Amino acid sequence: MAKEFQFNWRPNVPSLLQHGSVFDRYDDESTSLEVNAHVRVDEYGFFLYWLIESRDAVVLDLGQVWEARPSGLPKDGRVLFELEQRGARETLEERTIWITHGQDLVNVQSFYLVAETVEIAKAWRIGINEILRKSKTRHVCPTTNLLRYWKWLTLSVNDRRKIPIKLLIKTFSSGKPEKMVLKCLSDLGLCGDKEREELDVEMLTFEKFLRLYNKICPRSEVQELFVKLSGQKEYLTRDRLTNFLNEEQRDPRLNEILFPFFDNTRTQVLISKYEQDNNYIDNGKMSGDAFLRFLMSDENSPVFLDRIDMYQDMDQPLCHYYINSSHNTYLTGRQYGGKSSSEIYRQVLLSGCRCIELDCWDGTGENKGEPIITHGKAMCTDVFFKDVLYQIRDTAFERSDFPVILSFENHCSKSNQLKMAKYCMDIFGDMLLAKPLDDFPLEAGVALPSPNRLRRKILIKNKRLKPEIEKHQLDQFLREGKLDEEDEIIETPEVVGEDSVSPLDDGDTSDDDDPSVQSSSNVSTATPGHSSRPSLDSPPVQAAPSLLAPLDRALSHKLMIRSPRFTLRAISMKGRQPLAGDQRAHPEVEPASVATCPVIKPPIPGETIQCKETDEAHPELKQNFISKNLKSLGFTKKQPILTKEEEERIFAEYHYTGATTNIHPLLSSLINYTHPVKFSGFDVAESNNLHFHMSSFSESTGLGYLKQCAPEFVNYNKRQLSRIYPKGARVDSSNFLPQIFWNAGCQMVALNFQTPDVYMQLNMGKFEYNCGSGYLLKPDFMRRPDRTFDPFSESPVDGVIAAHCSVRVISGQFLTDRKIGTYVEVEMYGLPTDTIRKEHRTKVIPANGLNPVYSEAPFVFRKVVLPELAVLRFAVYDENGKQLGQRILPLDGLQAGYRHISLRSDTNQTMVLAPTLFVHIVIKTYVPDELSGLVDALADPRAYLSEQKKRQEALAHMGVDDSDIVEVPAGKSATTKGKVLQKTNGSAANLLS
The missing domain is CATH 2.60.40.150 (C2 domain)
Known part of the structure; x- marks a missing residue:
């Protein structure tokens, strides 16, 4: 039996909602207003319902309501005109409640309730959302489910405020003839014949409904069990019930201290709770009806009730948890030619998801100049990036306080990436984790922070510049309000991300080979100075376009930090002096000298070339290189000239990069604990020991690594995050089996939430526990570095x-x-x-x-x-x-x-x-098998010896003497080590099929 645990499933329903308020109502399809609707919530918090004079009641299951939120003005002009005639327009939006509901994430319906005052509307919004947060109502017992259905029947009244008999007939018609249902109703005094088509609400009490249910649907299988347990009697004695609770209803593996056995005292409490016959209670007996009530109660739940609450340790590093994750969150259907929606982000977050994906592209046509979210060139519709951020802001922490990860697949130009960064900072505000926590720096060997440390924080997953490049470019941007013009002219080829434009592509990762981007194979370990990111403390921006204004120059200088680490970049040949490294940049250097220097050649985009010349070979080149680039670092002639040692250090640390990557430094600076890098192998990742680095794998690539090196994959996931996403061939938005990758400890197994197939059902069912927080702690051996596990x-x-x-x-x-x-x-x-x-x-x-x-x-x-x-x-x-x-x-x-x-x-x-x-x-x-006999003997020695004696007597009856019997090891088979598992059990192919 379960531990002593009080299961209080009932939400707090404010009296205002129970007594009801008068609203005007309309929906998206309305061309006229429904006025004076009396809206209420029942005392159990099951239903929202409303009554309008001379109409049937409308009853909405709150289990299918997503949220109640503020609303704008109605789209239909006639509805707006009617509302303006009935109240002040200036408060109309504040008085309107927008309620969304539906049976899935995609087909969401809406209606709107307009209150008489702003205060009433606010109280209703808060009250409804508080009821929706009570997740325990999803786990109620069968008796409570019958209570919910009875309440629905009593609320579903017709225009005469009576219950239609046809509702009761339909309830039971799937298994019983209509005549039988009517006869049972008549036997209970609820109706006499079919001509009586309605029933007074007061007549159908819950007790009568239960009697009707038991009369129409007798539980013969439970009665059969009861007769077996009672020994053919009409009651269970206290001793027999105690034995049933300890032998049948208890897992023998449970700890006896945490899960004590039932004794007669505890059993008597149970009898008193479910038995209605006082004589039986006094004599320690339980009737068949009481036994059924117990079997259908919360006390007999199929899962331990504390698993529904927050029961796991949430102070482990982030990589020690499975994280509920979504793939291409914006799509409501197919991957190719599908519809994108900003609204679905709300439903996905409200369903408990903690990692969502945003595919970011430059807008075209009328959307030019704005970042949009769409599926590349897969002929899907577009939504504005900033609109999605507003949806995320409003719903990120409605169902769970634990961190939300935004997985950017970024194809935007730098100008739009700047907008993206500023939108994130302005819209999310303090919710955005814009820099690492002080006690969790981005350094080798430092573990990731825990979900508790990251409560109510939004993390961005996006490619990031190397620290020295990011710092240099960010310093320049903060100082000047823009980057060098070459950054807008020369761009790297479009990066192929997790999902290709081709629906048949099976991309591997969202990271390219640009040396300016940190990767697991080319790591410059962050120093404490590079671990922290400059923050922007500028005042909130009221309108989105104003986000693009140059940063305050005084603030820029205040935040600027000069660094001796820098990288030179290729620049445009249009109207600008070429970069050191091109022979046209150095007329003062003899051509013969230039020819002997291996670095002197036109810049090659994406290529890094080490400068190998010496002071003796090219002193003028070295001096020219230093002087030409001091200005870009913020140094002026008025400042002290660098010492020879400083010059030597700068030159020694110089790399030449042929082209800058297409990442804006401001966006790069917002990346911390979810820093994606190109995967270069488990050994490289282990050697680097950078816990904040993570990699993404398509399901096909992930399966390849699982097949080749599963234990290494498990060890990688003990230290770092990994994300698995569907292969590109799943154009129908189907899903793969997430269990395969959970077995390897992969944290973010991203699925298509819009497709409720078997594999999505597994995901939803798994993450339903631990309070639906979206985080589940992995097993101990999949977290400990001293354990090896092969899935x-x-x-x-x-x-x-x-x-x-x-x-x-x-x-x-x-x-x-x-x-x-x-x-x-x-x-x-x-x-x-x-x-x-x-x-x-x-x-x-x-x-x-x-x-x-x-x-x-x-x-x-x-x-x-x-x-x-x-x-x-x-x-x-x-x-x-x-x-x-x-x-x-x-x-x-x-x-x-x-x-x-x-x-x-x-x-x-x-x-x-x-x-x-x-x-x-x-x-x-x-x-x-070979130990089963021994276990039987240890479990019940007397029964075991008795069975042995019977066999011995039977053999003696057949003339076998005891001396003819050789003692062998106890068990069903002394020569085998247990039967082979069933034909598919134990086969990896079974899991992958």
């Missing part, structure tokens, strides 16, 4: 006890409102050796979507090597293969015994009348 190993992990799990699907309830056949699949995802798919399914129960009974033999997962990474997936399908509901449950949080599992939609949302499965789960320590 393809079939042997038990050192220090981890393998588990045995079996699942028996007994029955289903309210699986569909159609009279159709159904079946159930049970799968396990984990290590390749633990993964079993498409093997365990029940038979089809025809023409019953209401309460089918399967009573299948147990589905056995014989040996689970790593329970901490494994999840069980339950899915219900109709006879045509259409999914009706699903649920993902972590194996290490699963409770053993007879449990009800509430199912979710394919987008992992709850349903008004949640379908449930009644199952029997057995979880215990895995025991090899």
